[in-house]
Amino acid sequence: MANLTLPTTLATPKWLAGLPGAGSLPELLEQALNSPAHRERWKYTKPAPFVAATQRPMIDPDISGKTQSGVELNQSIDGPLEGFDLNQAPEAIARLCYADRVMTLDVSASTDEPVVINHTGNTRPVIIRVGVGVNLTLLENAKAIDDAQQSIWIDLAPNARVQHSRNTLDNAPSHWQYLSVRLQAGAQYQLNNHVAGCGSRRQDIHIIMDGRGAEATLVSAGKVDGKMALDQQVTLEHRQPRGQSKQTVHNIVANGGKCTFNGRIHIHEGAAGTDAQLSNKNLGMGEHATINTKPELEIYTDDVSCSHGATVGTISQDALFYLTSRGIDRTAAEALLSQGFLRQCIVGPLADQALTALVGGAREQS
Amino acid sequence: MTLLKVSNLHASVLTSDGAQPILKGLTLEVKAGEVHAIMGPNGSGKSTLANVLSGRPGYTVDSGTASLDGQALLELEPFERAQLGLFLAFQRPIEIPGVSNMEFLKASIDSLARARGEEQPNTASFMKQVRELAGSLDLDPAFLKRGVNEGFSGGEKKRNEVMQLLLLQPKLALLDETDSGLDIDALKVVANGINSFRSADSGVLLITHYQRLLDFIVPDFVHVLSNGQIIESGDKSLALELEAKGYAWLT
Numbered sequence: 001m002a003n004l005t006l007p008t009t010l011a012t013p014k015w016l017a018g019l020p021g022a023g024s025l026p027e028l029l030e031q032a033l034n035s036p037a038h039r040e041r042w043k044y045t046k047p048a049p050f051v052a053a054t055q056r057p058m059i060d061p062d063i064s065g066k067t068q069s070g071v072e073l074n075q076s077i078d079g080p081l082e083g084f085d086l087n088q089a090p091e092a093i094a095r096l097c098y099a100d101r102v103m104t105l106d107v108s109a110s111t112d113e114p115v116v117i118n119h120t121g122n123t124r125p126v127i128i129r130v131g132v133g134v135n136l137t138l139l140e141n142a143k144a145i146d147d148a149q150q151s152i153w154i155d156l157a158p159n160a161r162v163q164h165s166r167n168t169l170d171n172a173p174s175h176w177q178y179l180s181v182r183l184q185a186g187a188q189y190q191l192n193n194h195v196a197g198c199g200s201r202r203q204d205i206h207i208i209m210d211g212r213g214a215e216a217t218l219v220s221a222g223k224v225d226g227k228m229a230l231d232q233q234v235t236l237e238h239r240q241p242r243g244q245s246k247q248t249v250h251n252i253v254a255n256g257g258k259c260t261f262n263g264r265i266h267i268h269e270g271a272a273g274t275d276a277q278l279s280n281k282n283l284g285m286g287e288h289a290t291i292n293t294k295p296e297l298e299i300y301t302d303d304v305s306c307s308h309g310a311t312v313g314t315i316s317q318d319a320l321f322y323l324t325s326r327g328i329d330r331t332a333a334e335a336l337l338s339q340g341f342l343r344q345c346i347v348g349p350l351a352d353q354a355l356t357a358l359v360g361g362a363r364e365q366s
Numbered sequence: 367m368t369l370l371k372v373s374n375l376h377a378s379v380l381t382s383d384g385a386q387p388i389l390k391g392l393t394l395e396v397k398a399g400e401v402h403a404i405m406g407p408n409g410s411g412k413s414t415l416a417n418v419l420s421g422r423p424g425y426t427v428d429s430g431t432a433s434l435d436g437q438a439l440l441e442l443e444p445f446e447r448a449q450l451g452l453f454l455a456f457q458r459p460i461e462i463p464g465v466s467n468m469e470f471l472k473a474s475i476d477s478l479a480r481a482r483g484e485e486q487p488n489t490a491s492f493m494k495q496v497r498e499l500a501g502s503l504d505l506d507p508a509f510l511k512r513g514v515n516e517g518f519s520g521g522e523k524k525r526n527e528v529m530q531l532l533l534l535q536p537k538l539a540l541l542d543e544t545d546s547g548l549d550i551d552a553l554k555v556v557a558n559g560i561n562s563f564r565s566a567d568s569g570v571l572l573i574t575h576y577q578r579l580l581d582f583i584v585p586d587f588v589h590v591l592s593n594g595q596i597i598e599s600g601d602k603s604l605a606l607e608l609e610a611k612g613y614a615w616l617t
Contacts, residue, residue: 316460319460321421321423321444321460322459322460323462323474325420325444326445326530327445327478328473329443329477330443330445341464343464344464
């Protein structure tokens with residue numbers, strides 16, 4: 001396999017100079033891009049076009065809710081956030097270097113209204129810093145019609161709480177979303193992720209439990225129908241004791257779609273009392289669906305509770321018989337069952353829009 | 367008027383060792399207004415009869431016929447049988463997370479209405495009716511928002527089956543061990559529900575292991591199924607005799 005190279009020479013922004021070894025950042029990034037671990041992360045999606053696109057011109061995302069008190073846009077960046085990880089995400093760091101500027105969003109007080117980020121194309125990287133004890137509802141929509149990339153870093157100060165809902169339902173030819181979240185002690189983070197396949201969609205999610213007693217929840221529903229692709233790479237690192245994480249990821253792959261899920265849980269030495277759970281369920285429908293799923297565990301401490309599981313299946317014949325025995329025809333019963341499978345993972349303030357796009361109708365109120 | 371007519375039915379269950387014949391020439395007729403109880407030892411074919419009549423996958427009909435209200439059943443898809451008026455109360459109801467009970471019931475009643483050329487009920491009156499039925503069966507109406515049978519106790523699942531029976535108003539109800547796993551209070555609630563379904567136009571085929579249910583739902587006929595055939599038929603007193611003597615004296 002040919003080596004991956006960055007498109008042109010990178011200029012390292014001053015504030016990134018504090019990264020370990022950043023004096024030779026371009027070289028380090030090239031090394032990281034070609035490391036075996038990185039190759040493994042890009043095993044099912046060709047990385048070269050995504051790496052090449054990291055230098056494409058960027059626009060600002062539309063951000064609403066930014067005028068609320070306690071919300072400040074584009075403050076200066078003193079240095080790299082804890083958790084910036086060259087080896088985990090060299091392409092994302094490269095985007096920070098190629099960007100003419102990086103956006104920041106500092107939230108120092110709990111807000112009444114959500115902060116909404118709409119990406120209408122290839123947007124500048126966003127760094128979100130959430131203050132001590134602050135509650136934030138963050139909504140994010142990706143609506144690009146052309147090739148696009150987005151990269152977001154969120155840092156939760158101690159006891160901050162972020163409810164993050166993200167709809168990625170557009171039909172871009174290719175799309176890459178990088179999301180890194182770091183939780184300090186007692187912080188709570190939930191991501192409600194709703195995603196449709198596109199020409200080639202890649203979602204990288206890196207959650208770092210970097211303080212005692214942090215809690216993270218990932219709930220994700222995806223649908224990949226027709227000649228579409230989705231590649232989800234989730235890494236959840238428990239670096240400190242007594243963290244809790246729960247991931248539930250349901251994907252429907254239909255009619256020639258291709259879906260990859262890689263969920264890695266890494267429990268560091270000293271992260272005693274960690275409780276980490278991961279469940280990935282895939283439902284194949286129609287002809288020629290391709291599903292790759294790999295839950296991974298790396299545990300370097302005793303006294304942890306950890307469960308992970310992945311299933312690939314088709315619609316349950318027992319459930320289908322139950323519905324059809326009540327007079328519901330087979331096609332309608334299959335639709336109900338596949339919708340039900342996804343609905344279990346469609347939650348939060350962006351659920352209605354996601355339901356319409358992914359299952360074809362909002363939930364009937366009862 | 368004959369509702370259900372089963373003639374010389376032979377059927378097999380598909381297992382990893384191949385097809386195992388279970389029903390070996392079963393003949394049965396249920397007229398409108400009648401309740402028939404089918405009793406018999408484990409493995410005699412009681413549940414197979416219910417499953418074959420309702421079209422569950424995993425069974426093959428080797429020979430014989432079955433009709434509902436004069437229409438041949440055995441070639442039809444399960445949903446077509448339901449649309450003709452057949453209802454199976456499951457021995458082990460299926461859990462379906464993500465599909466709410468209310469949504470499931472509405473889809474069902476709408477499908478049945480469409481098939482019969484009737485108007486679909488409006489949502490508000492439908493929901494009111496469902497809530498009332500749930501109340502009459504001691505089911506917390508909150509369950510309607512939950513996934514179908516999701517996290518229900520065994521007793522709640524059985525009561526949910528009876529609630530569907532009362533809502534869908536089929537011509538013929540096949541009740542497959544609807545009494546199993548119920549305590550005496552739940553048994554009475556379920557029996558009351560089934561009794562309220564009884565009418566001059568509908569029929570009930572009640573499959574049970576125990577005479578106990580028949581104290582609450584008095585059958586017009588009791589049949590003993592053994593080795594895939596009905597070997598004895600009688601009235602309610604046959605069930606009492608079975609209770610006293612077991613099946614051995616017949617088989």
